[in-house]
Amino acid sequence: MSLAAETRRAADDHPFLRTALRAGVVNYTAAARFLEIDGEVDAVATALRRYAEELPAYERDARDVRVRMESGIGPVDAGSDDALIAVGGTSFGFDGGDRTAIVAAGDVDAAALAAVLQGLSLEEIIPASAAVGGDSIVVVVDRLEGANALRAVENALEAVPSSGE
Template sequence: MSLAADARDAVRERPFLLASLRAGVVNYAAAAASLDLGDDDAVAAALRRFADDLPELEAETRDVTVTMRSGVGLVGEDIDESAGEPVLSVAGVELGGGGPLTAIIAEGEVSPAFLGAIVSRLDAESIVVDAAGVAGDTLAVVVPRRQGAAALRVVEATSETFYT
């Protein structure tokens, strides 16, 4: 495999670097040194060529309705199974009403990539994500109760400026 192919593979293993290349905000020498693939000047040149071939990041707005549901918990631990419809269910683990958490629910133009952007932004705001999932046209992010309002604002802001 060529050094250029190795550089592209290394970038794809680091989504933050791929997004930075697409945004045009990379110090190529520093990025090349961090990849540790050999001749830093050659790797930096390969990164520049790769960046030229990538589509630029574009901001778009997602048409979603965002709501907050307080009092969510793990069925079987925090709440009993009679609490009604689950807010989120993953591989048999369910979160439903009656617990110490808050669910932020977005309905509409959602996707796994949109969820990824939300989780990244929540992490940047130091908001703990206890659970998250997307299926069909519904997305749910579960956070500690006290962080619910802040998480709601992050999800709404992400829907207004989502980078693809």
């Protein structure tokens, strides 16, 4: 395998690096050291620079969504009329519980959900449940994290990576 091919494979094994290459925000020498590829660091850095030039540009789109917060969320029986979200065998809905649901309705898809989860992670908010279906994303968080989660979801949906990501 050539050094260029090995460098591309190694970069592709690290999605954050591929995103950074697309966005043009990489220190190529530091990235070459990070990848620990057998070869001269300068040669790996050059291969990364060339790979970055071939990748589609990193672009983001704001989504047309309405985001709201619903309090009093807790576990409910699967199939219950009160269920707001069901993932696997776990359902959450309106039961006066101690969780909050953030509901984003509108132009949403799996890419939007991924952006939302990444935004929540950056805020160190760990959802109890999250899903996308139809034209809605629902994320269930602890009640005390509701306001911060709402802002994180709104911010994430203002900058969803475009296709090619």
